[in-house]
Amino acid sequence: xxxxxxxxxxVAVSALILFSSPPVxxxxxxxxxxxxxxxxxxxxxxxxxxxxxxxxxxxGYDIDIKPLSNYGQLYEEMRDGNIDAGFFGxxxxxxxxxxxxxxxxxxxxxxxxxSTYTGFLFVRRDTGIKKPADMKGRTIALADPGTAAxxxxxxxxxxxxxxxxxxxxxIIWVGSHEAAIRAVMNHQADIGGAKDTxxxxxxxxxxxxxxxxxxxxxxxxxxxxxxxxxxxxKGLEQVKTDALKKAMLQMHSDPEGKxxxxxxxxxxxxxxxxxxxxxxxxxxxxxxxNMGSYPYKKNNQ
Numbered sequence: 001x002x003x004x005x006x007x008x009x010x011v012a013v014s015a016l017i018l019f020s021s022p023p024v025x026x027x028x029x030x031x032x033x034x035x036x037x038x039x040x041x042x043x044x045x046x047x048x049x050x051x052x053x054x055x056x057x058x059x060g061y062d063i064d065i066k067p068l069s070n071y072g073q074l075y076e077e078m079r080d081g082n083i084d085a086g087f088f089g090x091x092x093x094x095x096x097x098x099x100x101x102x103x104x105x106x107x108x109x110x111x112x113x114x115s116t117y118t119g120f121l122f123v124r125r126d127t128g129i130k131k132p133a134d135m136k137g138r139t140i141a142l143a144d145p146g147t148a149a150x151x152x153x154x155x156x157x158x159x160x161x162x163x164x165x166x167x168x169x170x171i172i173w174v175g176s177h178e179a180a181i182r183a184v185m186n187h188q189a190d191i192g193g194a195k196d197t198x199x200x201x202x203x204x205x206x207x208x209x210x211x212x213x214x215x216x217x218x219x220x221x222x223x224x225x226x227x228x229x230x231x232x233x234k235g236l237e238q239v240k241t242d243a244l245k246k247a248m249l250q251m252h253s254d255p256e257g258k259x260x261x262x263x264x265x266x267x268x269x270x271x272x273x274x275x276x277x278x279x280x281x282x283x284x285x286x287x288x289x290n291m292g293s294y295p296y297k298k299n300n301q
Contacts, residue, residue: 030062031240034074034086037144037176038198038228041067047264048087054260058247061240070175071146072296075099078233085232085244090225090280091148097274098291101234104273105241106248107227108266110197115270116224116279119153120199121216122181127190132161139170140191141183146296148225149195150177152283157216159287178202185212197227201265226276230269245271 035048048065056063066083068074075096077083085105088096096102109115123129129138135158143150155165165171169191174183177194181202184192203209230248232241251257252268261267284291 030064031085031244032064032066032083034077034083035065035067036071036074036087036089036092036228037068038089038178038195040176040178043178050260050263054251054257055244055247059240059243061243070297071144075146075296078102083233084236084240085230087228088231089147089149089228090277091152092146092296093229093231094277094280094284094291095146095294095296096231102231103234103236103241104229104231104276105245105271106269107229107272107276108264109268109270110227110265111267114197114224115227117149117195117197117227118224119149119193120196121154121157121191121193122184122199122213123191123216124184124187124212125214126212129190132158132163135191136163136168137170138190139172139188140165140193141172141174141180141189142193143175143177143180144173147177148280148283150180150193152287154193156283156287181209181213185209225279226272229272
């Protein structure tokens with residue numbers, strides 16, 4: 001059964017208490033899946049609870065969803081044996097693989113056929129920012145130093161314009177891609193960076209976006225990063241990995257699975273391997289980042 005959360009605002013908010021609770025070791029009869037804070041907690045649970053219930057029904061294992069407070073925590077929870085699997089952003093996947101090993105299984109294909117993402121850089125129209133040089137000394141809202149789409153992408157783009165994002169700008173870490181957008185909309189920051197797919201959803205739901213915000217047209221890389229990849233800890237029993245993979249890859253052929261995919265915001269899952277993360281490895285090489293020692297948490301988080 002789903003042990004952690006049900007879809008109600010009160011219960012979802014109470015889940016925040018778990019962030020400071022003592023870790024619980026993953027039991028052999030269940031699978032605990034960590035979820036990064038891409039958007040707010042309620043929205044995340046509305047996406048992931050139906051998926052976990054479906055996987056529980058199809059695999060016969062107890063599936064628990066554990067929402068996490070920051071991206072680096074996904075690595076830490078897996079390192080400490082508190083989760084068996086997770087939906088990884090590309091950068092935290094790379095960090096986890098470099099330090100303890102992790103096995104990619106599958107990733108979602110979004111409506112329209114995309115299974116990759118990149119990072120947008122955007123500015124509030126009333127800031128007077130007309131070119132990258134105008135961004136020096138300004139405040140930028142980013143999700144987390146452990147993200148590819150809301151830190152690495154902007155860092156690489158600005159470096160190409162002669163700007164050191166860590167030294168020449170004031171970064172505020174806001175926790176999620178959605179929060180980075182809101183920070184710019186609400187005048188907490190002049191500039192922001194977020195995942196392109198999150199920006200697209202936000203623009204669709206908030207008509208003021210295009211009035212207040214201008215997206216920088218240049219994107220850092222033509223090849224996107226694999227969308228949030230479901231990966232399991234090294235050493236997870238193969239029978240569990242195989243059962244999860246089979247259930248996810250067959251969802252789009254199952255009427256019930258199609259309904260769950262729709263609520264998740266995807267049309268199907270596809271197999272994913274470490275080779276698919278080449279765009280990540282290229283950008284960290286270009287930025288001279290050692291994922292084995294990279295400080296994925298910053299002082300003002």
